Amino acid sequence: MSEQPELTIQGWGPRPADDGSAGLEAAVPKAARRYLGRELGWTPRPTPAVPVAEIRLGPSRLPDAARTALIELLGEDAVSTDRESRLRHAGGKSYLDLLRRREGDASEAPDAVVRPGTTEETAALLSLCSARGIVVVPFGGGTSVVGGLAGVDADDRPTVAVDLSRMASVQALDVPSSLVTVGPGLRGPALEEVLGREGLTFGHLPQSWEFATLGGYAATRSAGQSSTGIGRFDELVAGVTLATPSGVLELGHPPASAAGPDLLGLALGSEGTLGIITELRLRVRPRPPASSYEGWSFRTWAAGLAAMQRLARHDLLPDVVRLSDSDETRANLLMAAGAGAKALRGSLRARGHGQGCLLVLGWEGLPDLVRARQRAAASLLRDGGAVRLGRRVGESWRRNRFSAPYLRDRLLDGGLLVETLETAATWTALPTVYDATRRALRESLTRGGHAPLVMTHLSHGYPTGASLYFTVLADRDDALPIQQWLTAKRAATDALLAAGGTLTHHHAVGADHRPWLEREVGPLGVEVLRAVKQRLDPNGICNPGVLLPD
């Protein structure tokens, strides 16, 4: 398998083939910088991260006897307490995570990093940690954006990050059954490389695809960019092995079973609170022989929403669907430099779509089917007032689908607040959730008469509704940056829940959302989850800082 790139400690890192020295000017076209300056009252200013050597890190609290026992179990090479290893496992990649580490705060770093190589070793590790009162935080790709790797423990016990990178192989491929068995530390690109040799694909493509792991997807119930077509990650899981402090569970029985409630659902979304997923059995499919990505435009967000609902009702949603509101559309068009983008802006203005909403659709599958679905959808879209912009727009989105996180590093360097949040709602509730969330963010983040830029897109369509994804840019409050975002996030979460949205469609609960879990599942729901945890993890060592409220 090809060599895997690594994330940097304080951000996403340089793009492949880029040394990371390109600054804000190179990353953001002049017109976009001017627009952001005007709208946000933002003056670009250097706010660089402190050098990694200056990040503050306390001494490891792991007792010597525990370290010796871990080494006896896993071997010397699989137990690290050095500074570099601990910093590399100090939390995830949310705006708050990055702010803290950019400011030199690594207080969430684990006391040690351990790397088991098998299910048996993981199960033994969990027993050992349970007996010695050591908190265990499973660590996949480290791309959590909800504080999933916070390692916070009310009792202040020592914490180990369980890095799953040694369990990253493809263990079996059952082509007739369309099933692949993999280790939890495997990443998407490596899986696609192996499957591609057999003419197969898995096809789960979140924006964090280059770095996130299959175990992490299962633990957070991730959704990829093609989830409208192939389904969310949890729909692609046929079974998992879950090692817990109380023993090993084999969950899921493909192709289907009626043997009681489906216990697989307990592992999916468990965020490391019940144990560690050490193996996954996943559904694969033939590589689609045809694909077609195209752009459309609507005059208004409401017209776009109505058209998406009609596509959903007639079972005509494509594999990828992404409807941007007018704020996101304008920002995307400004960010796209070059003659093609300029021509597109001119053509949209000429057609009365100057303030319009861009729609990207992606179709994949057998050529005849792709053409037939595209034709049928096109007719509904035109009836809904959409104008076709053609393939260049769709292909441009596809080419750049993983680029935003690299850009985020540059925007953080320039003094901006940059964060995203997401939800989902029924088609009926969607417009209210959209309005309420935007209003809360705008009210909370308005400073000196300047409102933030709140850009939204609809993605992940279902017959019953869709998800909404908000990207927020604002002038950062250099004095209280963490408080600034915490206040906005609290207001937005309260607003979207009150309007009928879900707490999270695909980012999971983590530490950041757990105060609201009870509002989503009810007090009895929380009690049920606690009872399951108590049975599997009686000493509460498995990722105690996430999911379940205090």
Ligand SMILES: Cc1cc2nc3c(=O)[nH]c(=O)nc-3n(C[C@H](O)[C@H](O)[C@H](O)COP(=O)(O)OP(=O)(O)OC[C@H]3O[C@@H](n4cnc5c(N)ncnc54)[C@H](O)[C@@H]3O)c2cc1C
């Ligand atoms: C820029 C960016 C873009 C993103 N885009 C998307 C997107 O498009 N769609 C999406 O769904 N998410 C997205 N995310 C969120 C994140 O990538 C997902 O939550 C992903 O599933 C996390 O995988 P990971 O391997 O990085 O897990 P980690 O971040 O390492 O862990 C996530 C949580 O799962 C637990 N965990 C990890 N592995 C295991 C295991 N084997 N067993 C038990 N528990 C485990 C961890 O303890 C933690 O609580 C994005 C994040 C970033 C930073």
